[in-house]
Amino acid sequence: xxxxxxxxxxxxxxxxxIGVVAVVFLxxxxxxxxxxxVFQKLGWRLLTNSQWDPVGEEFGLVPFIYGTLVSALLALLxxxxxxxxxxxxxxxxxxxxxxxxxxxxxxxxxxxxxxxxGLWGIFYLAPWLRQSVEPLLIQLNLPLFRGPAxxxxxxxxxxxxxxxIIPIIASIARDVFQAVPMHQREAxxxxxxxxxEVTRLAVLKYSESGILGAIFxxxxxxxxxxxxxxxxxxxxxEISLSLLAPSHTMASVLANEFAxxxxxxxxxxLAAIGIxxxxxxxxxxxxxxxxxxxxxxxxxxxxxx
Amino acid sequence: xxxxxxxxxxxxxVALVIALPLMALAGDALLINGAGATFxxxxxxxxxxxxxxxxxxxxxxxxxxxxxxxxxxIAAKTVDFGASDAPMSDxxxxxxxxxxxxxPTVLGAVVLAYNQxxxxxxxxxxxxxxxxxxxxxxxxxxxxxxxxxxxxxTLPDQPIVVAHRSDGSGTSYVFTDYxxxxxxxxxxxxxxxKSVSWPTGLGGKGNEGVTGVIQQTPGALxxxxxGYALQNKISFxxxxxxxxxxxxxxxxxxxxxxxxxxxxxDYRVSLTDAAGQNAYPISSLTYLLVYKKQQDAAKGKxxxxxxKWALHEGQKTAPSLYYAPLPQSLVDRLDKTxxxxxxx
Numbered sequence: 001x002x003x004x005x006x007x008x009x010x011x012x013x014x015x016x017x018i019g020v021v022a023v024v025f026l027x028x029x030x031x032x033x034x035x036x037x038v039f040q041k042l043g044w045r046l047l048t049n050s051q052w053d054p055v056g057e058e059f060g061l062v063p064f065i066y067g068t069l070v071s072a073l074l075a076l077l078x079x080x081x082x083x084x085x086x087x088x089x090x091x092x093x094x095x096x097x098x099x100x101x102x103x104x105x106x107x108x109x110x111x112x113x114x115x116x117x118g119l120w121g122i123f124y125l126a127p128w129l130r131q132s133v134e135p136l137l138i139q140l141n142l143p144l145f146r147g148p149a150x151x152x153x154x155x156x157x158x159x160x161x162x163x164x165i166i167p168i169i170a171s172i173a174r175d176v177f178q179a180v181p182m183h184q185r186e187a188x189x190x191x192x193x194x195x196x197e198v199t200r201l202a203v204l205k206y207s208e209s210g211i212l213g214a215i216f217x218x219x220x221x222x223x224x225x226x227x228x229x230x231x232x233x234x235x236x237x238e239i240s241l242s243l244l245a246p247s248h249t250m251a252s253v254l255a256n257e258f259a260x261x262x263x264x265x266x267x268x269x270l271a272a273i274g275i276x277x278x279x280x281x282x283x284x285x286x287x288x289x290x291x292x293x294x295x296x297x298x299x300x301x302x303x304x305x
Numbered sequence: 306x307x308x309x310x311x312x313x314x315x316x317x318x319v320a321l322v323i324a325l326p327l328m329a330l331a332g333d334a335l336l337i338n339g340a341g342a343t344f345x346x347x348x349x350x351x352x353x354x355x356x357x358x359x360x361x362x363x364x365x366x367x368x369x370x371x372x373x374x375x376x377x378x379i380a381a382k383t384v385d386f387g388a389s390d391a392p393m394s395d396x397x398x399x400x401x402x403x404x405x406x407x408x409p410t411v412l413g414a415v416v417l418a419y420n421q422x423x424x425x426x427x428x429x430x431x432x433x434x435x436x437x438x439x440x441x442x443x444x445x446x447x448x449x450x451x452x453x454x455x456x457x458x459t460l461p462d463q464p465i466v467v468a469h470r471s472d473g474s475g476t477s478y479v480f481t482d483y484x485x486x487x488x489x490x491x492x493x494x495x496x497x498x499k500s501v502s503w504p505t506g507l508g509g510k511g512n513e514g515v516t517g518v519i520q521q522t523p524g525a526l527x528x529x530x531x532g533y534a535l536q537n538k539i540s541f542x543x544x545x546x547x548x549x550x551x552x553x554x555x556x557x558x559x560x561x562x563x564x565x566x567x568x569x570x571d572y573r574v575s576l577t578d579a580a581g582q583n584a585y586p587i588s589s590l591t592y593l594l595v596y597k598k599q600q601d602a603a604k605g606k607x608x609x610x611x612x613k614w615a616l617h618e619g620q621k622t623a624p625s626l627y628y629a630p631l632p633q634s635l636v637d638r639l640d641k642t643x644x645x646x647x648x649x
Contacts, residue, residue: 053502054473055495122517130522148464150522152507231517235471235508246507252471256510259371260473260499262397 031278034271037264046272052237054257059269061276063237067154067247068280071229072222074158074243079165079218084204084211086166087173092199103174110167118231121160126151126232129159134244146242150234155243157233161225165218172217176210177203209295216288223281226251250277334364335603337611341367341375341388344413344475344530345591348626349388352619356611363607372475373499379405379594385604387594390475391499392573404597406646407572408612408639409590411620412629414531414559415480416541416587420519421446421526423461424540427553429454431545432487432578432586438465438526440490441505446524454545468518468527471508473499479589480528483577528587531559532627546586547578554585559629562588568635572642588629598647605648612643 038046038059049060086106090099130151137145180203188202204211226249234246235256250273261267339349346369353365370378372389379387380400392407417430424446434450437443443450447460470477478499485492495501507522509515512533519525519539531554534541543551552558565581568574576588593612599605616639620630631639 051502054500055498055502058502122514122521127521148466150466150507152518152522230471230510231514235510236503236506248508256472256508257500258473260373260475262373262376262394262473262499266500 028275028278031271031275035268035275038268038272041265046269050237050239052253054261054263054266054269057263057265059265059272061250061273063239064248064250064253064273065276065280066239067233067237068223068249068251068277071154071157071161071233071247071249072219074154075161075165075222076215076219078159078162079169080215082162083166083169083173083214083218086170087177088199088203090170090174091177092195092203103171106167106170108167109163110171114164114225114228115231117160117164118228121156121228121232122152125159126156129156137244143241144243147240147244149244150246152232152234152246153244154233154240154247157229157247157249158243160228160232161222164225164228165221168221169214169218172214173207173211176207176214179210180206209292212295213288213292216284216291219284219288220281223284224251224277226255230255250274250280334362335607336364336366337386337604337608338384339365339367339375339386339388339593340370340378340384341594342372342390342475342591343369344390345388345411345628348411348623348628351622351626352611352615355619355622356614360607363611365611371473373473375594379596382596382600385595385601385608388592389594390589390591391478392571392590392592393594405594406597406642408593408595408616408643409563409572409631409635410593410615411623411631412559412563412576412588412590413479414554414562414585414588414629415476415483415528416531416534416554417526417544418516418519418529418534418539418541419526420523420539421460421463424455424458426540428458428540428542429545429551430542432483435544436484436488436491439467439469439484439504439506440488440494441467463524466518466522466525467503467506468515468522468525469503469506469508470511470515470528472510472514474511475499475589475591476512476528476530477501479577480587482575482589483587486575486578530627531555535627544586546584547580548582548584550582552583552585554587556624556627556629558583558585559588560632561585563590563635564632568638572639595646597645599649602649605646609643609646609648612646613640616640616643 042059046059046061048062049058050062051058051060052063090103094102130149134149134151138149184202184206185198188198193201229249230252233249233252235248235252236246237248237253238245240247254270254273258270261270346367349367353367357363357365372391375387375389376393376397378384393405417435419428421428431454434443434454444464446463446465452460478497481495481501482497485497495504507518509518512529515527515529516533516537516539519527520537541554543553545551561581562576562579562584565579565584566574566576572590572592574590576590578586579588595608599608616631616636620636623630
């Protein structure tokens with residue numbers, strides 16, 4: 001009986017594992033197959049051209065790749081300090097009674113559908129940026145903050161994405177900090193370290209690989225996020241150094257144009273965007289694994305559980 | 306063992322979730338499947354609802370996946386009827402194994418909505434000026450060419466923030482089709498399409514997205530469907546038509562667009578820049594796509610009856626949802642066309 005159930009259990013697990021691998025493989029091959037016409041027609045121009053003109057059948061992926069990477073990096077820039085601050089507060093500083101509710105509220109942020117973030121972005125964040133923040137930034141007269149203050153644009157997208165990935169990074173970082181052995185902290189305290197020194201030397205140093213893992217999971221989410229970004233980024237396939245300018249991401253152009261794409265080449269170009277996004281997320285994840293492995297000496301297989 | 310019970314519960318739940326849609330499908334009603342345009346979806350839903358009240362043996366399942374998807378699905382025969390805002394192109398028709406009929410159902414208008422309190426309601430624009438705004442040749446509200454059309458208004462020295470659709474849409478198709486007719490430069494540089502390479506402006510997803518951009522951005526000007534502008538109480542412009550008259554978009558002036566144009570036998574026609582005296586120039590038809598030879602006798606008959614109902618009874622409910630009914634002359638012609646649908 002028990003040997004029998006063991007075998008069934010083994011097989012079911014195996015099927016599940018193979019199934020996921022097969023799905024990833026199938027997605028990749030379908031995208032590759034669908035995008036082959038545009039690769040044949042335009043070749044490397046796809047990756048050098050910055051024009052996107054479905055009517056003239058001129059397709060370049062550069063503005064979308066740029067928009068995706070810059071918006072995601074901007075999000076990380078905002079989200080990392082906040083998330084680490086939250087995690088440190090929750091594990092090291094917070095009084096016990098506050099810990100539970102705060103953690104719960106932060107994790108609740110992750111459960112809000114992204115379209116809600118988008119609506120909040122368009123009705124609250126964008127007007128606030130336009131009226132209060134961007135005029136001040138423009139006065140700095142830096143190339144990063146040039147042009148008219150639309151509210152909608154790369155900056156708005158970065159902020160929305162940051163809010164969306166904070167719960168991911170914060171909750172994983174909190175788990176990682178909690179896993180730091182107590183005697184590590186006690187040892188630091190015994191040496192006369194202040195609270196800040198304990199956190200820096202005993203906790204942060206010890207958790208480097210875990211923090212990196214958390215950041216890359218957040219990055220993964222930021223790269224693939226579609227709906228909220230589409231609503232606030234302005235959807236303009238143009239490369240501009242200014243963060244106030246509208247931009248476009250790979251995920252949003254897919255969401256925008258796929259349903260009504262008519263020409264065969266247009267569909268194929270969208271599939272090419274799909275495969276590029278696929279490759280970029282694959283590379284980020286691979287880089288994450290590599291970094292985590294390099295820092296910790298052992299491959300960390302998913303810190304989420 | 307407790308965990309085991311939980312697993313059983315979860316399995317039962319999964320089975321239920323899978324079974325629910327199947328249970329909904331079972332039933333005696335004849336199910337007619339359709340897919341396509343999102344623009345007429347609110348009206349079609351109302352039509353299906355009203356029609357089912359008198360025909361309880363029928364059930365409509367319409368998926369508003371977009372005109373392009375509607376054309377693909379009717380070509381692949383996965384649905385009983387398709388719906389599209391733009392008529393099928395000659396290229397798309399080559400993918401058909403059998404001839405398809407275009408049945409216009411109602412008209413829609415695309416309006417230029419703006420956020421410019423100084424202009425009040427009823428800013429006047431001409432086709433050439435609209436094209437130059439979207440081509441970024443006119444960038445300020447007090448541009449002499451806008452002022453010349455609106456001598457009674459005091460327009461500020463404020464940049465025009467252009468808003469357009471970011472998603473592929475029939476609305477963009479109608480609007481770019483109009484611009485291609487009124488501006489040679491637009492036709493040469495940008496062209497007509499559901500997704501085009503907009504030379505300037507902010508992109509919003511869907512009518513609601515563009516409406517949001519216009520409402521939130523002082524000095525914005527963008528194009529949205531008439532119904533959205535009316536529902537959200539956004540000011541929109543009167544547009545000069547081919548006869549030289551400035552026409553305020555409305556249900557009547559949209560219907561008038563179909564009167565001023567010679568409509569071909571297959572109804573595949575662009576109504577933009579129509580010649581009629583009172584025609585609003587950025588109007589278009591929306592279509593149902595049905596096969597001339599129906600495969601299923603019961604479904605074919607039910608579909609024909611529904612289309613007849615939609616062309617007569619259905620037209621009366623259109624204005625309440627801000628769609629323009631077809632002019633009577635067109636309905637008379639369509640009555641004959643519907644008779645051509647053959648059922649086995």
